[in-house]
Amino acid sequence: MWKRDESVKPATPPAPAPAAPAAPAVSMPAASSERRTQTLQGENVNIGKSVIIKGELSGSEDLTIEGNVEGRIELKENILTIGPNGKIRAEVFAKSVIVLGEVTGNVTASEKVDIRDNGSVDGDITSPRVAIAEGAHFRGSVDMQRSGAKAAAKPAAAPAPAAAAPAAPAAPAQKVGA
C-alpha cells in the first residue's frame, strides 16, 4: 500500500484552469496537522474527516470541512460548510456558514448562518439572517442587528408570519386587568 506523506500545501488539480483561483491559503503558524487531504471540486475545497488543523485557515473559495479545525477560519467572500463529521473550535468569519457538524466558537457571517438538523453551535452568532433547524443544538446569542437605520417598514399590523397560517380561529381573549 502507498503511504503518502501529505504536504501542507493544497493539492494541485490535475488540469488547473488558468483563470481558476488558487486553493485557500492555509496558513498554519502552529500547525500540527497529522494528515490532510484536499480535493478540489471546481471551487469547493473539501477537508477530509481525518484532517486536523490548528491555526488560521483563510481563503477565497467555498470550503467544506469534515475534519477538526482549531483556531480561526476566514472565508469572507465564500461559503463555509461544516460537514456532519466536522468539529470546529474556532472563530469563524464567512459570507455564509452552513453547520451540519459541531462548532464551538463565535460565528460571523455577512449573509447567513444556517444550523441544520443535528448541527451544533456553542457560541455567539452574528449575521443578518439565521436559520436554526428543529433538532439543531445552539447555545449562545444571535445578533441580527440591522446595519442601517431602523427599517421604516415595520407595520405593527401585518408583519410577516413566521410559519404556516393559524389552524384555529382567534378566540377572543378576556382582559383581566390593564
Add this chain to the structure above:
Amino acid sequence: MADSARTMTEWLGFLGHRRTAESEPAAVTPHASAPELSHPTKSLQKFLSCLQAQENPVLIDLGPVVGSNVTFFGEQLGCRIRVEDIASDIEDHIKRKATDQLPAFFAARFPQPPASVDGILCWDVLDYLDRPAAQALATSLTTILRPDGALLGFFGTGESSQPQYTKYIVVDPQHLRYRHYPASRPRQRALLTGDIIRMFKGMRVSDSFLMKSNVREMLFRKNPA
C-alpha cells in the same frame, strides 16, 4: 385524436397536480405531520411594540431554542437574542437532586450587567419552580432589565399533573403554537396574580390577559429608575 389529446391533457394535468402535491411538503415545517393548533396571543404584539421603539434591542429568551422564533424576533426587531433555556437548568437540578440549590443558582444565573436588557421572553418557566426559586429568578430578571424594558410572562391558571414543558412557537404576532415535550416534574402550584405582581417588585403590569387556553399572559414594564 381528440380523445388522445384529452387523454394527454388529463395525463399532463395529473402530472401537474402531482408535482404541486409533491412540492408542498418542502414548504412546511418538519412537524407538520403532527398538526398543532395555534392559539391566539394578545400580549406578543404589545411586547413587540415595546421593543420596536428601541434601536437594536437586546432580548433574552428563557425558553428552549426554537429556530423559527429566533428568526422571527431577529427579523422583527433586528435585535440581539440570547437564548437561556431555563427548563434545561431545572431538569439538570432535578437530575442531580439539587432543586434546593435553584434559588442560589438563579441569583447568579445571568451574566448580563444590571439594566442592560431591553426585553425578556419569560414564557411559563416560573410555573415550574417552587416559590423561593421563582422569586430568585424574578429578582434576577428584574435586575438585568433596563428601566421601561418589557417582560412577557405566561402563567397557568390551574393545577396540572402532566410532566411536560411547553415550547411556544411564534406563528405570527397574534398566534402561538404550543408544542409539549417531556419534563421530569409537572408545573408547581399555580401562582396567584397578586403573588406574581409581588414577585416582580420594581415592575408594573402593563397588560394582562386571561386566554381561553387557560394561560394568563402578563406584560410587565420595569419602572423608570
